[in-house]
Amino acid sequence: MIKPHPDLNVCTQELLDVAGYREQVPRVADMIINHCDIGECFTHIDNDPIPSKTSVIDILKQFRRIIFPGYFERHRLDPVNFRYTIGQATTALFDSLSVQISHAIRHDCLRYHKACEACEQTGHQAALEVLEQIPGLRKKLTADVQASFDNDPAAKSVDEVIFSYPGIFAIMVYRIAHELFIRNIPLLPRTMTEYAHSVTGIDIHPGAKIGERFVIDHGTGVVIGETTVIGDRVRIYQGVTLGALSLPPDAVEELRTQKRHPTIEDDVIVYSGTTILGGKTTIGARSTIGGNVWLTRSVEPDTTVFIETPKLIYKTLQEKAS
Amino acid sequence: MIKPHPDLNVCTQELLDVAGYREQVPRVADMIINHCDIGECFTHIDNDPIPSKTSVIDILKQFRRIIFPGYFERHRLDPVNFRYTIGQATTALFDSLSVQISHAIRHDCLRYHKACEACEQTGHQAALEVLEQIPGLRKKLTADVQASFDNDPAAKSVDEVIFSYPGIFAIMVYRIAHELFIRNIPLLPRTMTEYAHSVTGIDIHPGAKIGERFVIDHGTGVVIGETTVIGDRVRIYQGVTLGALSLPPDAVEELRTQKRHPTIEDDVIVYSGTTILGGKTTIGARSTIGGNVWLTRSVEPDTTVFIETPKLIYKTLQEKAS
Amino acid sequence: MIKPHPDLNVCTQELLDVAGYREQVPRVADMIINHCDIGECFTHIDNDPIPSKTSVIDILKQFRRIIFPGYFERHRLDPVNFRYTIGQATTALFDSLSVQISHAIRHDCLRYHKACEACEQTGHQAALEVLEQIPGLRKKLTADVQASFDNDPAAKSVDEVIFSYPGIFAIMVYRIAHELFIRNIPLLPRTMTEYAHSVTGIDIHPGAKIGERFVIDHGTGVVIGETTVIGDRVRIYQGVTLGALSLPPDAVEELRTQKRHPTIEDDVIVYSGTTILGGKTTIGARSTIGGNVWLTRSVEPDTTVFIETPKLIYKTLQEKAS
Numbered sequence: 015m016i017k018p019h020p021d022l023n024v025c026t027q028e029l030l031d032v033a034g035y036r037e038q039v040p041r042v043a044d045m046i047i048n049h050c051d052i053g054e055c056f057t058h059i060d061n062d063p064i065p066s067k068t069s070v071i072d073i074l075k076q077f078r079r080i081i082f083p084g085y086f087e088r089h090r091l092d093p094v095n096f097r098y099t100i101g102q103a104t105t106a107l108f109d110s111l112s113v114q115i116s117h118a119i120r121h122d123c124l125r126y127h128k129a130c131e132a133c134e135q136t137g138h139q140a141a142l143e144v145l146e147q148i149p150g151l152r153k154k155l156t157a158d159v160q161a162s163f164d165n166d167p168a169a170k171s172v173d174e175v176i177f178s179y180p181g182i183f184a185i186m187v188y189r190i191a192h193e194l195f196i197r198n199i200p201l202l203p204r205t206m207t208e209y210a211h212s213v214t215g216i217d218i219h220p221g222a223k224i225g226e227r228f229v230i231d232h233g234t235g236v237v238i239g240e241t242t243v244i245g246d247r248v249r250i251y252q253g254v255t256l257g258a259l260s261l262p263p264d265a266v267e268e269l270r271t272q273k274r275h276p277t278i279e280d281d282v283i284v285y286s287g288t289t290i291l292g293g294k295t296t297i298g299a300r301s302t303i304g305g306n307v308w309l310t311r312s313v314e315p316d317t318t319v320f321i322e323t324p325k326l327i328y329k330t331l332q333e334k335a336s
Numbered sequence: 337m338i339k340p341h342p343d344l345n346v347c348t349q350e351l352l353d354v355a356g357y358r359e360q361v362p363r364v365a366d367m368i369i370n371h372c373d374i375g376e377c378f379t380h381i382d383n384d385p386i387p388s389k390t391s392v393i394d395i396l397k398q399f400r401r402i403i404f405p406g407y408f409e410r411h412r413l414d415p416v417n418f419r420y421t422i423g424q425a426t427t428a429l430f431d432s433l434s435v436q437i438s439h440a441i442r443h444d445c446l447r448y449h450k451a452c453e454a455c456e457q458t459g460h461q462a463a464l465e466v467l468e469q470i471p472g473l474r475k476k477l478t479a480d481v482q483a484s485f486d487n488d489p490a491a492k493s494v495d496e497v498i499f500s501y502p503g504i505f506a507i508m509v510y511r512i513a514h515e516l517f518i519r520n521i522p523l524l525p526r527t528m529t530e531y532a533h534s535v536t537g538i539d540i541h542p543g544a545k546i547g548e549r550f551v552i553d554h555g556t557g558v559v560i561g562e563t564t565v566i567g568d569r570v571r572i573y574q575g576v577t578l579g580a581l582s583l584p585p586d587a588v589e590e591l592r593t594q595k596r597h598p599t600i601e602d603d604v605i606v607y608s609g610t611t612i613l614g615g616k617t618t619i620g621a622r623s624t625i626g627g628n629v630w631l632t633r634s635v636e637p638d639t640t641v642f643i644e645t646p647k648l649i650y651k652t653l654q655e656k657a658s
Numbered sequence: 659m660i661k662p663h664p665d666l667n668v669c670t671q672e673l674l675d676v677a678g679y680r681e682q683v684p685r686v687a688d689m690i691i692n693h694c695d696i697g698e699c700f701t702h703i704d705n706d707p708i709p710s711k712t713s714v715i716d717i718l719k720q721f722r723r724i725i726f727p728g729y730f731e732r733h734r735l736d737p738v739n740f741r742y743t744i745g746q747a748t749t750a751l752f753d754s755l756s757v758q759i760s761h762a763i764r765h766d767c768l769r770y771h772k773a774c775e776a777c778e779q780t781g782h783q784a785a786l787e788v789l790e791q792i793p794g795l796r797k798k799l800t801a802d803v804q805a806s807f808d809n810d811p812a813a814k815s816v817d818e819v820i821f822s823y824p825g826i827f828a829i830m831v832y833r834i835a836h837e838l839f840i841r842n843i844p845l846l847p848r849t850m851t852e853y854a855h856s857v858t859g860i861d862i863h864p865g866a867k868i869g870e871r872f873v874i875d876h877g878t879g880v881v882i883g884e885t886t887v888i889g890d891r892v893r894i895y896q897g898v899t900l901g902a903l904s905l906p907p908d909a910v911e912e913l914r915t916q917k918r919h920p921t922i923e924d925d926v927i928v929y930s931g932t933t934i935l936g937g938k939t940t941i942g943a944r945s946t947i948g949g950n951v952w953l954t955r956s957v958e959p960d961t962t963v964f965i966e967t968p969k970l971i972y973k974t975l976q977e978k979a980s
Binding site for chain 1: 402403404405406407408409410411412413414415418419422423426427430431434441454456457458460461462463464467468470471474475477478481486487488489490492493494495496498499500501502518519520521535536537554556557574575605607608609627628645646647648649650651652653
Binding site: 358361366378527594609636 | 724725727728730731732733734735736737741744748749753756763776778779782784785786793796799800803808811812815816818820822824857859876879896929930931949950967968969972973975
């Protein structure tokens with residue numbers, strides 16, 4: 015009899031040879047397949063395709079190449095090939111985007127048993143509309159990049175900001191996803207912003223409304239909820255939550271359509287670790303909210319808010335020894 | 337003489353041509369190789385293969401395709417190809433998993449100089465056992481998805497939750513890794529959960545015990561330590577740490593086998609930024625712990641705990657100017 | 659007339675067929691191309707190549723294979739192929755690194771309209787210099803790995819630490835990037851550390867100075883600013899910020915060259931969620947800073963600092979009901 019590794023918790027009376035285990039795989043596969051039939055799991059088995067997460071990520075990369083031409087090319091972009099490269103990239107983006115939007119719409123139609131007579135056409139129309147926003151998106155993102163550079167003494171160049179700043183990546187993805195969100199395209203907007211969340215630690219819901227020259231520095235742990243409204247020239251730091259107040263579970267359904275997250279007016283700064291909650295909470299223009307603040311009510315314009323420094327207790331090693 | 341870029345700190349007396357530098361690479365390579373011989377580095381040079389991180393990530397993707405059929409396919413899954421696709425996926429998963437478990441076991445055997453007479457057979461047996469858990473895993477994850485949807489007013493559909501919620505991804509990876517952990521498979525469980533940590537910012541040790549309908553919202557910064565015990569229907573938010581109290585370094589060895597992390601009973605909610613520490617700390621059933629709380633002792637069932645709001649200091653611009 | 663999906667907000671009077679939308683893409687592409695011409699966007703269109711983010715990520719993986727031989731190979735590394743594998747890897751790394759450094763230098767030269775007479779040679783020289791640091795880097799990283807293992811009761815083996823600990827990955831990338839940073843290579847160092855930030859949630863600026871046996875546990879949310887100085891045997895936990903004090907926007911330019919971030923002396927421990935700010939703030943040797951502390955002034959050596967526990971308010975369900 016073959017004995018197993020002494021530390022392992024596998025239920026073994028007698029080990030079979032390797033082929034003996036492999037022969038049992040079809041039995042296990044049948045169990046897995048049949049278990050699904052009896053409805054204890056979420057499946058997506060039907061005759062229509064579902065959006066592809068991989069394609070959505072590719073779409074974001076295509077947008078980035080077009081929005082910041084030359085920065086994310088594998089080969090150099092020069093005045094000779096510029097028009098061809100961007101023209102080709104735009105066409106490819108249209109093709110991917112129209113397919114994914116069509117899939118998302120059809121998936122949604124089937125889900126709610128509504129008849130969508132023209133998922134494919136509508137998907138193409140929506141994709142074209144979104145592409146038409148690119149010059150506007152680019153202008154906004156150019157201003158966002160400039161604002162990040164202007165406010166950060168550690169930034170060495172605008173190129174470094176475009177290349178590597180997570181805040182810029184998260185804001186870019188949010189601005190793209192928001193264009194889909196306001197057109198009620200299902201599934202794709204959140205898939206986009208959660209991809210950015212994964213890459214940057216910055217979680218911006220595509221439904222939020224965000225003004226110009228927005229800066230997120232460092233960014234890990236930032237949460238910006240669905241119905242947040244943010245003005246122009248706002249800066250927030252790592253670990254800031256703009257969230258909802260907690261409410262009883264039976265209120266979830268009616269909350270889906272209400273403003274649950276705060277309003278941050280123009281020129282506000284919110285330092286790291288601060289939490290601002292509630293749909294009726296407004297931070298007035300030009301206010302500064304210090305770090306680690308927990309706010310659930312409004313602040314007047316032109317106000318500085320910080321916490322009374324918690325009393326710190328100091329002990330020296332000597333004292334501890336005595 | 338060629339002069340270098342004026343800003344660069346490279347030690348240059350006179351620049352060689354490009355080939356001149358390349359010719360020196362073998363000298364540097366020898367230095368690197370020989371440095372390793374004298375034992376100042378960790379190497380893994382032996383006749384047996386080590387688990388592959390890339391393969392572990394692929395294994396997680398294979399699990400996901402089987403647990404949520406149709407959601408993460410590149411091509412559509414329909415009633416015609418469903419059985420074949422899942423059957424094929426299950427076989428492929430068995431093959432990858434049995435190889436990686438075998439490598440991990442053999443690697444461990446060699447490390448501790450124990451004789452494992454049957455690493456390969458044991459690996460296959462363990463892989464089969466883990467596959468047999470898939471229907472149970474799927475049932476648990478279905479309940480987790482439903483709980484996330486039920487509690488989040490921003491969720492548009494169950495599909496959106498499966499597609500994009502980081503909490504669901506982290507819980508799925510944890511539940512898979514836990515099945516390996518409780519069978520004492522080395523290396524793989526932590527590699528799996530650290531991959532999820534990387535993707536989501538949610539750090540769940542594979543040794544934690546977690547009940548049904550578990551919800552992690554947003555999730556960035558969540559830490560759940562090795563000996564944490566979590567009941568059913570628990571919800572936690574971004575930045576929550578369920579951790580260990582700090583202890584003197586000479587205690588590390590004996591601590592490796594003790595309960596060092598808290599117990600969270602059924603139906604508890606822990607809001608963002610809260611830290612709960614210690615192996616004897618128990619949060620009683622149905623309690624709610626507010627945001628930014630720091631807790632190192634137990635809380636009775638049916639209790640709400642929050643911090644006395646730190647005094648906020650407000651200054652208007654006018655006051656500051658005066 | 660075809661009607662669109664009833665929920666969608668796309669501006670539709672009458673839907674065209676699919677080809678009708680695709681025919682409009684060239685018009686949109688022209689708009690996108692011409693918009694760029696009028697200068698409202700950042701572009702990188704010139705005759706010289708820019709560093710490639712994908713290549714920078716590959717370079718980090720090549721470094722890792724050389725620094726920890728055998729751990730991140732797809733095939734096994736044994737005494738027979740060891741010398742060839744490392745020799746080949748070192749040559750390949752030199753080739754990639756010299757190209758990327760050359761691109762970064764030339765990009766920078768063009769940016770500031772300085773004449774760099776020898777970007778390519780300097781790039782090769784710098785790459786060789788950095789490669790010569792590998793034995794030293796490996797020695798430091800070996801000590802970092804050992805320190806992580808020694809301090810973590812949840813670590814099962816040194817291999818697990820190398821394989822999966824995000825702190826080790828972030829520290830490795832920082833130590834590599836720092837070698838480029840101190841040689842004033844533009845763009846690449848920050849691209850490297852922001853990649854590690856993306857993977858781990860740990861944001862270490864390549865300019866920071868960090869001693870031996872450095873431990874970052876869990877790590878999500880850690881921020882270490884550009885001019886931070888950290889001694890030997892320091893340990894920090896998730897959510898720790900070593901940052902700059904906020905200053906008026908018109909001070910940004912002069913701040914670019916000043917010490918803005920704290921000094922952490924030997925043997926200091928900083929627990930989770932703590933923020934330490936300011937270029938004149940020094941935490942003296944052997945001090946311990948508790949969790950959630952907010953510090954903007956120096957601490958003497960051998961001191962323990964923690965916050966006076968905020969008063970917690972407990973309510974039982976009964977009390978709430980009454």
